Amino acid sequence: MALPQTTYDLSEKHQRTLNREQMEKLHPTRLLPVLGRAITNALKKHLGGLNASRANKLGGKRSNFYAACSRGTSYEVQPDGVTISVARIGYAQRYFGGTIKPVKAKALTIPVDPLAYGKDPRKMDLFVGQGRRAAFLALVNRSGDTRAAPRVMFLLLKKVTQKADPSVFLSEKAIAATVDDTINKRLSAPK
Numbered sequence: 001m002a003l004p005q006t007t008y009d010l011s012e013k014h015q016r017t018l019n020r021e022q023m024e025k026l027h028p029t030r031l032l033p034v035l036g037r038a039i040t041n042a043l044k045k046h047l048g049g050l051n052a053s054r055a056n057k058l059g060g061k062r063s064n065f066y067a068a069c070s071r072g073t074s075y076e077v078q079p080d081g082v083t084i085s086v087a088r089i090g091y092a093q094r095y096f097g098g099t100i101k102p103v104k105a106k107a108l109t110i111p112v113d114p115l116a117y118g119k120d121p122r123k124m125d126l127f128v129g130q131g132r133r134a135a136f137l138a139l140v141n142r143s144g145d146t147r148a149a150p151r152v153m154f155l156l157l158k159k160v161t162q163k164a165d166p167s168v169f170l171s172e173k174a175i176a177a178t179v180d181d182t183i184n185k186r187l188s189a190p191k
Contacts (some may be wrong), residue, residue, distance in 0.1 A: 001050030031186065035040030036082040038182040043084060044070045045172050050168065060117030065090065066168075107156040109137065116153040126153060 024030070053064035065088075072087040086092075093100070102108050111117045116124075126137040129150070134157055138150035170178075 001112060026183065026186065027127050030076045033070050034186060035179060035182055036077055038178050039082065039084055039175060040073055040075045042174065046170055047073065056117055058111060058114045058117050060114035063118060093162060094165050095136045097162045099159050099161045101159045107158060108160060110157055110160065111153040112156055113153045121154050123174050
């Protein structure tokens with residue numbers, strides 16, 4: 001898997017227009033930590049926006065996945081740049097996409113009812129049924145009304161394929177704007 005990578009170089013022409021004091025402010029040992037912090041903060045803000053705009057599609061209890069991603073965002077200065085990381089299970093899956101298969105079970109349980117979202121189906125009073133396209137787990141009707149249909153809570157699937165979603169990371173344009181803004185602030189700041 002190729003990780004998103006953006007390169008930003010000061011052109012030789014631009015470097016010649018800077019005085020010695022400005023060049024010192026842009027020395028990699030001084031600039032890279034500042035850029036790392038600025039891009040990390042921009043990504044945290046972006047993830048916060050995703051958290052606000054991408055609520056649970058089923059309308060159930062929210063997991064606040066992108067808020068957790070924001071809290072797991074950090075940077076590390078490397079000799080030749082800065083690495084931004086998001087330490088959250090599932091984040092790379094959303095960015096790169098791909099097929100998900102069960103590891104410890106025979107099938108994935110995909111919630112299809114708001115009451116099922118965020119719940120462990122093993123801790124619910126469910127029964128297995130077979131539909132036209134997939135098996136399902138349904139809530140047992142305890143009301144005593146035998147005419148009431150069972151409520152389907154989860155689909156049981158052998159695999160699901162998730163589309164890649166590069167919008168969960170900053171665009172190259174947003175990264176470049178953050179870098180430009182940070183460098184301009186750095187150059188105009190007093191020593």
